[in-house]
Amino acid sequence: MDVKKFKETALGGVLSNPVFILVLGMCPTIAKSTNITDAFALGLATAFVLVFSNIFVSALRKVIPDKVRLPAYIIIIATFVTIVQMFIEAFLPALNGSIGEFIPLIVVNCIILARAESFASKNGIGYSALDGASMGIGFVLSICLLGAIRQTLAAAGMKVFATTPGGFIVLGLLMALFNSLLRMHKEGLRKKLVKEGE
């Protein structure tokens, strides 16, 4: 096993975080991060679809003709989205009321299509599943963090943070914080390597 590739894939959810770094899937991220419950549920649904669509796209990558790869990915993604929708309708009707309208939209979530196109279609099943899980967890944590902050601020009386513009403000601040922390970490690593080289 290629340890370097494994590490890179496993840390993909942080180093290439779909929300704070790649800025993908903004519509559900902003729309359903007004409270942590909805954010967690939608994040989990997206992560499930991400993992399984990555596995299927990877497994079928050699039989899908290049020219019809996008419709093929959409069919695969839509299948798993439908399964998630059926599950929520059957077992979680209350949740269906709050995030139900956003579940079908997972089909066109850029994160899923981007991972299928840029990773799963070029890598084996194991790495694709790992990438899906890593990106999925990264998305769940990001949307939950955003949801927790917006919910807390709105509960403290700052109702603007429950609105879409407020959501963008919190997201922008979190992106700035996340990117500067990541840059500081990378800089620290670089300095350490230089020191070791000397």
Add this chain to the structure above:
Amino acid sequence: MSATMKNSLKAAAALIAIAVVSVVLLALANRFFPKYVPKLDADKVTQLNAMLPTGADDATALDESYFSIDADFDLEAFNKNNGAGGSSVLAVYKAEKGAYAGSIITETQSTGYGSQIMILLTSYGTDGKINGFAAVRTSGDYLLEDADKYEKLKSAVIGKTAMTQGQVLSSTGATAAGSASGVEKNLALSGECYRAVKEGA
């Protein structure tokens, strides 16, 4: 056969194969998810009591059978003749006691343009006009999950016998909603069912 034709056939075959696998997966998943079975339990009586207030509390309404399920009505035969495009009557209830005694309540399922599945309760008074309306289940429904639009729709439907999509939209202030067609179909089917129940009585 030209290379272009070969490539096109290969692409079509791959897409068909993936679609078939998807259908099999969905069919398998569908077998494991429980189906909605309408029943006159405490939750349903609470919903019926809110829709057609009997004056009694929910527990009394349940214990003293303020509502009953019409077991004599042949749902299967009715749905065979009238149900179409995913629309069907799931159950027929009767209001036995209270201010709305004699009302007939249908529980119908239908699908909107956007594949929104909705199960609605529609009650008809002794004059044949709708006197109660409630959503039992909806899936990602724009009209019925918006509290304000839902209340407006409930008020608009009372006193009518049916509503077109246009009337549904204008009564709620919505500009466009695929689910409006589901509401229209539900109301049309429940109206048919009400007349069939009355004829059979």
